[in-house]
Amino acid sequence: MGEIVGVMNPEKVDWRGIFCSNRWSNYIFWFLVLLFTALTLRDLNEAVNDYLDNETQTNMMMVFNETMTFPNITFCMGKEQAMLPIQEMVEKDGGEEWDVKVNASLARLNSTEDFLEKEWDFRLIREAIEVIGTFYTYERELMLERIPLNLLMLGKSSKTLVKRQMVQQWFHELDVRNVTFNQFVQKAGYELIKLSLQRMKRLTRDTERDLTTYPLIKWISASLFCFQPAAQAEFFKPIDFQGEFFNLQIRSPIAYAKHDIDCITVDFAGRSSDYERFAVGKGRSRDGVFEEMCFGTDLHLNVEIVGIYKQLENNNEGKKCTVYEGDNESEYGCLLKCRLNFIRHVCGCTAMTLRDFVDDEKELEEFPLCNSYENCTLLPTQLPVNETEEDCKKECYRSCTTVQWSISKDMSSSAAQLVNFSDGKEDTLEKSQKDPNVTSISFHWRTFEYIQTEQDWEYTWSSFMGNVGGILGCWLGLSVLGLIQGSFFIYDKCAAAHQKKRQEEDENEQAARMKAMDRKVSSNPLGSTSLSFNPFGDFVDETIAGVRKKSRQMSMGSSNDVEMNPNPSAG
Incomplete structure (x- = not known):
């Protein structure tokens, strides 16, 4: 069998040599640099x-x-x-000789001290409550768009003449x-209230102290x-035990009521009235409110805080809130300030019930207190129809701090039930007839633990810079300091190049100015020819040149025949 001649053995590819060469090493290096730079830019962008989006985070803890x-605590009952x-x-x-007895009672209270410290006749109480109720109703309870017309009626209508006269008398x-x-x-x-209030006591474990x-x-x-x-500051001393900390007892002669009486409400959020809850949010805020304190009941109320939630200030719809101080x-105070300015616009005076919301006493010089509304000169056709309750609410945000309460009722019975004890042991239980006039409620604090949820910014400036430094160090092995140094290095190079360019431009400009100064004064601005230019051509020039040449030859000939004496003074 013949041999096969001419078959070449295939050469092995030296991959190691290829990838370890300088060319491929540069390719790989710059590929990795570009890849890590792209990853860094992506993470930096995120x-x-x-x-910039101001993302927030929520921290939750058990306190x-x-x-x-x-x-x-605020207690609210119907005026009736x-x-x-x-x-x-x-x-x-x-009710005989009402006015005579009212005047006689006022005469006995002829000084500031007597008026504020001595006991009043029930007739004075009734009239005073009527006057005060008029101002609170007209200035605080009415919808904003109904205030102007009602104030005009109060100040000028014949239907309110009796009430207006009573208001004027009391302010006098x-x-x-x-x-x-x-x-x-x-x-x-x-x-x-002292005619109804039988007991209002702060309870502590120290029985020797009577917190009036x-x-x-x-x-x-x-x-x-x-x-x-x-009460005094001790009254608001923190609650340091789980048990009864407050007790209230009210007696009202229900037989003299002409209408159905609503139950007393208890508000642990400290709102000034039930109306405030509906003014700020159509009754949305029912948390911390108990509405079952009705006649003839003895309530054992358990109270505790479930959670405290703190948000960051926000203007977004559904999350609007702000931080209030003072x-x-x-939120309701903001609405009342809006009413204050509105009434000033309508009648040019400051509402009596809104006096506490005046920031500067000097404002009272321009807008004095509204003792009566007889001075309102605004006509019905001039009423500001563009300002409504909703317009005020747009500028007033709820508080960013919310407290969630848990209120539970343990028992309900007659407030007149009595328990007799003998020698420390329960002997008999005697039940008197139910007294519908007495309402009693005792408050018991349950637990001292609650959940606190607080919202905070996800990034602060320091955390943001730390995140940027981490991103730079992760992919490129850089740091914020190195980035700053590199930025300054590039800035210095650019500044030096710019300065060098400016210097060259200045030198060129200076050279151009020097060249311009070297020009002859006789230069013809119309051309490069001098003022001695002969417009008749070269004829005159050649003639002058021939004459000059002949003159030189004649002078040279005479010099050969004459011996020059270098010293003309020598003999």
Whole structure:
């Protein structure tokens, strides 16, 4: 068999040599640099977008307290219920010689101290509550768009003449005694509620201390009467035990009621009235409100805080909220300031019930207090129809801090049930007839633990810079400091190149100026020829040149025949 000749053995490809060569090493290096640069730019773009979007994060924690702050409790009852003791006295008295007895009672209270400290006759209480209720109703409870017409009727209509005269009389008495409207409200409200209030006590484990309380009046209108328990600073000492911390007992002669009486409401959020809940959000905020404190019941109410939620300030729809500071700063306070400015626009004076919302006392010089609304000159055709309650609400945001309460009722029974004890042991249980006039409620604090949820920005400036540094270090092995140094290096190079270019331009400009200065003064601006240019051509030039040449030859000939003496003075 013959041999096959000419078949070549295939050569092996040296892949190692190819990829380890300088050319391929450069390719791989720059490919990785571009890849990591692209990844870095992508991550930097995401980080910058997240920072600019102001993303938020929520932190949740369980808070375990040793004590709890005493809640700011508001009790609200219908005005008719609050006036039942007065109604009972009026029917028993008969109401004869009303004005004479009112004037006689005012005469006995002829000084500021007597007016604010001595006990009032029930007739004074009734008239004072009527006057105060008129202002609260017209200035606070009415819808904003209904205020102008009602104020005009109060100040000028013949239908309100009797009420207007009574208002003028009472404000005259206040001016004579130098009593402010707020003092008037507190005194009249106190004289009224003390006729019904049998007990309002802050309870502690220290039985030797008697924390005396008094009612702080928050609201008196034509339909509502609200107050809060108040006392010295010790009254609001934190609650340090789980048990009964407050007790309230009210007696109202229900037999003198002419209509159905609503139950008393308890608001642990400290709102000034039930109306406030509906003014700020159509009653949306029912948290922390108990509405079953009705006649003849003895309630055991368990109270605790479930959670406290804090949001960041936000202007987005559905999340609008702001941070309020100060006693009068709140969403409802914002609405009342809007009313204050609205009434000033309508009548040119400051509403009595909104006096606390005046920021600068100098404003009262321009807008004095509205003692009456007789000075309102606004005609019905001039009423500001563009301003409504909803317009005010657009500028007023809810608070960014929300407290969620848990309120539960353990039992309900007659407030007149009595338990007799003998020698420390329960002996007998005697039940008296149910007294529908007495309403009692005891408040018990349950747990001191609650969930706190707080919203915060996902990125601060420092965390954002840290994130940027991490991205640079992850892909390119750089740092923010190295990036800053590189930026300054590039800036220096660019600045040096720019400076060099400017220097060259300056040198060229200077050379051009020097060249321009070297030009002859006799230069003809119309051409490059001199002023001695002969317009007749070369004929004259050749003639002059021939004459000059002949003259030189003649002078040279004579010099050969004459011997020059270098010293003309020598002999």
